[in-house]
Amino acid sequence: MMMQRLVLGALLGAVLVGASACSRSEAPAATPAAAAATKFDKLLGRWARTDGDYLLELRTADAAGLLAAGYFNPSPINVEKAEARDDKGDLKVFVVLRDVNYPGCTYQLTLDAQRDILFGTYFQAAQQQSYEVAFTRVK
Secondary structure (H helix, E strand, O other): OHHHHHHHHHHHEEEEEEEEHOOOOOOOOOHHHOOOHHHHHHEEEEEEEOOOOOEEEEEEEOOEEEEEEEEEHHHEEEEEEEEEEEOOOOEEEEEEEEEEEEEEEEEEEEEOOOOEEEEEEEEOOOOOOOEEEEEEEOO
């Protein structure tokens, strides 16, 4: 019983110290979520492929071009890798899908900022075939 009171007292003290620190008017410390915008932010959003029920969701981008992405057909498909790069002013996206029926399928896309579309090729690994594709931004 004495041990429980000591633990509860220590926890209460830590909570009070934390609450006191939070109530100060100092500027909050920078966090990764509050990181500066990158040139790749133009790619972020939900993109629907024009020839079917495929959805590419680009959620976040870091300055090095690493993308957090989701892919749906219409169920979720595992995205093994997603990255962006700047190729002489053209923003490019490379996505690797690795799931059942998606054994290393890839997208190589370029942003057409004027028309707000992603266009390029889809490589269907199981069939060893490439297809021209386009995605429009879901508004």
